[in-house]
Amino acid sequence: MVYDKITENIIGAAIEVHKELGPGLLESAYQDCLFYELKVLGYSVQKEVSRPIIYKDITLDHGYRIDILVENKIVIELKTVEKFTDVHTAQILTYMKLGDYPIGLLLNFNTKLLKNGIKKFINTIQ
Numbered sequence: 001m002v003y004d005k006i007t008e009n010i011i012g013a014a015i016e017v018h019k020e021l022g023p024g025l026l027e028s029a030y031q032d033c034l035f036y037e038l039k040v041l042g043y044s045v046q047k048e049v050s051r052p053i054i055y056k057d058i059t060l061d062h063g064y065r066i067d068i069l070v071e072n073k074i075v076i077e078l079k080t081v082e083k084f085t086d087v088h089t090a091q092i093l094t095y096m097k098l099g100d101y102p103i104g105l106l107l108n109f110n111t112k113l114l115k116n117g118i119k120k121f122i123n124t125i126q
Contacts, residue, residue: 003073003103006070006071006074007074007120009038010076011105011118013041014034014105014107014114014118017030017034017109023109023111025080026080027080027109030107030109031047034107038070044071045070046066046072047069050062050064051064051098063098064094066099073101073102073103075096075101075103076105077091077107078109079107081108082110084117093121093123096121096123104122105120105121106118106119106121
């Protein structure tokens with residue numbers, strides 16, 4: 001897939017952040033550090049990206065907010081939770097569907113090893 005290398009680099013950057021900081025901080029700390037690492041790698045990166053929701057005849061200006069968006073294609077949702085729940089999965093899948101984004105990464109920094117806190121999603125409804 002065309003996004004495999006970017007996804008690999010994102011995960012590598014997230015692991016770097018986790019190695020430096022460890023678990024136990026707020027999501028915002030990991031978000032700022034991962035944002036920095038991705039910028040250093042040369043990617044087009046946005047954080048706290050507000051997206052509208054269009055419902056019937058109305059538009060909700062701030063319907064949802066993406067933690068990090070890479071190359072306007074890959075959604076990254078950050079968590080600092082004990083474990084992922086179905087709601088976390090539903091959240092990233094909804095963001096991907098509403099924005100027609102092909103790839104999503106759910107990253108939980110509240111783990112001993114970050115590799116145990118990574119889920120990748122592919123939008124098959126494009």
